[in-house]
Each structure stands twice: as C-alpha cells, then as structure tokens.
Amino acid sequence: MxxxxxxxxxxxxxxxxxxxxxxxxxxxxxxxxxxxxxxxxxxxxxxxxxxxxxxxxxxxxxxxxxxxxxxxxxxxxxxxxxxxxxxxxxxxxxxxxxxxxxxxxxxxxxxxxxxxxxxxxxxxxxxxxxxxxxxxxxxxxxxxxxxxxxxxxxxxxxxxxxxxxxxxxRLPEGPHYYPADSTTDQVEDFLVAERIRECVMESLHQEVPYSVAVTVDQLEPRDNGKLYIHANLYVERDSQKRILIGQGGQTLKAIGAAARGQLEPIFGQSVFLDLWVRVLPKWRKNESSLRRLGYLGSA
Ligand SMILES: Nc1nc2c(ncn2[C@@H]2O[C@H](COP(=O)(O)OP(=O)(O)OP(=O)(O)O)[C@@H](O)[C@H]2O)c(=O)[nH]1
Ligand SMILES: [Mg+2]
The missing domain is CATH 3.40.50.300 (P-loop containing nucleotide triphosphate hydrolases)
Structure with a gap:
C-alpha cells in the first residue's frame, strides 16, 4: 500500500x-x-x-x-x-x-x-x-x-x-494544500514590497524604520527589457521623509541599489526601481491608513 x-x-x-x-x-x-x-x-x-x-x-x-x-x-x-x-x-x-x-x-x-x-x-x-x-x-x-x-x-x-x-x-493524514513545487503563496507585489522594506529597515535606525510602510503599485516589463517597479514608501512625518531620502538622496539611492540587488536574481532580469517617499500622517495610528496599507482586514 x-x-x-x-x-x-x-x-x-x-x-x-x-x-x-x-x-x-x-x-x-x-x-x-x-x-x-x-x-x-x-x-x-x-x-x-x-x-x-x-x-x-x-x-x-x-x-x-x-x-x-x-x-x-x-x-x-x-x-x-x-x-x-x-x-x-x-x-x-x-x-x-x-x-x-x-x-x-x-x-x-x-x-x-x-x-x-x-x-x-x-x-x-x-x-x-x-x-x-x-x-x-x-x-x-x-x-x-x-x-x-x-x-x-x-x-x-x-x-x-x-x-x-x-x-x-506529527502531521495528520490529508491532501496537499499547495502545488508541490511552491514555497509560498505570496503575490509578486507583496514579495517585492517586503524586500524593499527589509532594505529600508536595514538602512535606518531608532524609530524611523518602524514608521515606514511600502506598497508596490506597478510592476511591469518594459520594451527596453527592464522590469519597471513603482513603489511608495510611506512615512508619518516630513522629518522622517528627510531622513529616508538622506543628504542629496544618498540614503534612498542606497536602499534602491540594495533592493535591486535582491530583486534582479529573483526576476532574472534587470530592474528599474522607482521609489517615492510619501507622508501619510500618523498612519500607524489611523485605522483607514492601516487598512489601505494592508495591515487590517488580512490575516
Ligand atoms: N546567532 C544567531 N542569530 C540568529 C539565529 N536565528 C536568527 N538570528 C538573528 O536574529 C535576528 C532576528 O531574526 P528574525 O528571523 O528576523 O527574527 P523574528 O523572530 O522573525 O523577528 P520579528 O519578525 O521581528 O518578530 C537576525 O539578526 C537573525 O540573523 C540563530 O540561530 N543564531
Ligand atoms: Mg520575523
């Protein structure tokens, strides 16, 4: 048997x-x-x-x-x-x-x-x-x-x-829930947003990394062979926006380079990462902002 x-x-x-x-x-x-x-x-x-x-x-x-x-x-x-x-x-x-x-x-x-x-x-x-x-x-x-x-x-x-x-x-008998070759159920947008957030967290200190949420709003191949990714980095205050961008845009540039380094091997192609820093006041305290950013309503 x-x-x-x-x-x-x-x-x-x-x-x-x-x-x-x-x-x-x-x-x-x-x-x-x-x-x-x-x-x-x-x-x-x-x-x-x-x-x-x-x-x-x-x-x-x-x-x-x-x-x-x-x-x-x-x-x-x-x-x-x-x-x-x-x-x-x-x-x-x-x-x-x-x-x-x-x-x-x-x-x-x-x-x-x-x-x-x-x-x-x-x-x-x-x-x-x-x-x-x-x-x-x-x-x-x-x-x-x-x-x-x-x-x-x-x-x-x-x-x-x-x-x-x-x-x-210790598992009970039962059929498989996912295809046998899958390692996760994450959709591409989410996976990309998380990799960017990891780079953000590693580049910032104290309270600032916790004030950042990332969404990916566009992810599409372009005629030039590059994968175009548009991501928004939300912070709560202007002062955090300044820190995230850094002097002469240095910090944001470094985050972009680190994220591209992670994403290009995943997609097997060159990536154009368009990062935008936006202020969403007090998003961590605001129910509708939390919902909009995917932190409420999903398990
Ligand atoms: N030395 C050592 N470090 C570890 C080990 N496992 C994880 N770490 C480190 O511990 C830190 C936290 O690891 P994470 O996997 O992010 O921990 P987590 O429990 O998922 O954290 P949260 O998501 O913040 O709750 C990282 O710096 C890891 O490299 C280990 O077995 N040995
Ligand atoms: Mg964890």
Whole structure:
C-alpha cells in the first residue's frame, strides 16, 4: 500500500527577534520572509511551504509578540493570534541567549490556552555554551510545556533536520494544500514590497524604520527589457521623509541599489526601481491608513 499523504499547518510563534523568520526560511529552503536584526520586522502572516513526496507542512510565520504601542502593533498581535486557529501544530521559538521575558510568557500562555500541541525550538544555540543551553531548556520547557523540544540554530542549520522530521511526523493524514513545487503563496507585489522594506529597515535606525510602510503599485516589463517597479514608501512625518531620502538622496539611492540587488536574481532580469517617499500622517495610528496599507482586514 502506498504511504498516505500527510499535510497540515504549523503556526510559528514567539517573542519578537527570536529568529522565527530565519527559521521559517531555513526550513523551507528559500527566503520567503524578511529578516533583520531589529525587533518587529515581520508585519504579516507569511506562508512558507515545506514539501516532501509524502508530506506538506505549511508554516505560518507571524509578527513577534511584543508590548503594543500603536494600533499597528495591535494589528500585528492580532495577525499572530489569528494564525493559531488555522494550525494543527504550533512551533514556538525561543532565544536561548536570554532568559524568558514577559513576552515569552505571553507567547507561552497563548499556545497553552490554545490547546494545540506545541513543539519548542530553542534557537540561537550557536550563541551560548552547552550548560547555558541546558539551563534555558529547563526554563522555557517549564513555561511552554511542549510535546517536544529541539536545540537548534536557524543560522547555522544545527538541529534543523531533527526538527523538521519531528514536525512532519506529527502531521495528520490529508491532501496537499499547495502545488508541490511552491514555497509560498505570496503575490509578486507583496514579495517585492517586503524586500524593499527589509532594505529600508536595514538602512535606518531608532524609530524611523518602524514608521515606514511600502506598497508596490506597478510592476511591469518594459520594451527596453527592464522590469519597471513603482513603489511608495510611506512615512508619518516630513522629518522622517528627510531622513529616508538622506543628504542629496544618498540614503534612498542606497536602499534602491540594495533592493535591486535582491530583486534582479529573483526576476532574472534587470530592474528599474522607482521609489517615492510619501507622508501619510500618523498612519500607524489611523485605522483607514492601516487598512489601505494592508495591515487590517488580512490575516
Ligand atoms: N546567532 C544567531 N542569530 C540568529 C539565529 N536565528 C536568527 N538570528 C538573528 O536574529 C535576528 C532576528 O531574526 P528574525 O528571523 O528576523 O527574527 P523574528 O523572530 O522573525 O523577528 P520579528 O519578525 O521581528 O518578530 C537576525 O539578526 C537573525 O540573523 C540563530 O540561530 N543564531
Ligand atoms: Mg520575523
């Protein structure tokens, strides 16, 4: 008898900056979710798909758990919460280079209350000594009460084979949800906007990167063989606009060059990136702006 197909969804949850998106990308084997060294990078629920002949695991990356300051933050937490009811499994990520904090407790409570079987990924094991890992494994284990715990490094790949085998083995029987060659369900506009936002976040400091939202309004091949992309970078104030553009346009130029460097290999053609910085006052606090920018109404 042939092996029955297995499939299911796993919500990737945890405090902000613990390495959820890095882990999702490593498990999928492709960059589907953006990563920066700054907290609160992920703003949407991102689908990443792990394919085997006999199984398909759909990972749902989520915005990290953090203390909300803006209506935008509330929307991000809602996106994280809303991933759980869709999931058969929860993959809770913790950073062993630190002790559990209030946000880790919040994330643990969320998954415990859901009753969904939770696998704990003790991430960033490359950063600390073995005895520290063991002490943290006890702390996070007590907090989360997982069905299994894995010591991993999403950065080096250590422990990932064991983690993925464990997750796949816990999937129920069922048909595949996506074509077997897909790694995500993202549409091109969104993927491009996210890559630009990653470059923005990496180029800016303090509060400014968080005040930026990116939309892609045009993406079309031109007769000259180039792919023309028109993107809007929204900020909340004129002062942020000045910082984003930089002296003589330097900062924006550097962001454009970095984004082109990411996008050209994806599309396999040369890209003309037309970036426009616009002020949308207090967009992080304004419901209609949040909706317009795609942060409300979508999971
Ligand atoms: N040393 C080390 N760094 C890691 C590891 N995993 C992730 N990082 C780094 O941790 C930082 C945050 O990674 P992300 O994947 O963006 O974290 P996240 O949990 O998705 O963050 P949010 O989306 O902001 O909630 C980045 O600088 C990563 O390179 C790891 O296993 N080891
Ligand atoms: Mg993330």
């Amino acid at each position: 042939p092996t029955p197909l297995r499939s299911g969804f796993a919500a990737v949850l945890g405090k902000t900056n613990v390495g959820k998106s890095t882990l999702l990308n490593a498990l999928v084997g492709a960059k589907v979710s953006i990563v920066t060294d700054k907290p609160q990078t992920t703003r949407h629920r991102i689908v990443g798909i792990v394919n085997r002949d006999w199984a398909q695991l759909v990972l749902l990356d989520t915005p990290g758990i953090h203390q909300p300051k803006h209506p935008l933050d509330e929307a991000l937490l809602t996106a994280a919460n809303r991933a759980l009811p869709d999931a058969e499994l929860c993959l809770l990520v913790a950073d062993v280079s630190g002790s559990p904090s209030r946000e880790d407790e919040q994330a643990a409570r969320l998954v415990r209350d859901s009753g969904i079987p939770t696998v704990l990924a003790l991430n960033k094991c490359d950063r600390v000594l073995p005895d520290v890992i063991e002490a943290r494994a006890v702390q996070y284990g007590t907090l989360v009460q997982p069905v299994a715990a894995h010591r991993i490094s999403a950065l080096t790949g250590a422990g990932l084979d064991g983690l993925i085998d464990d997750l796949l083995s």
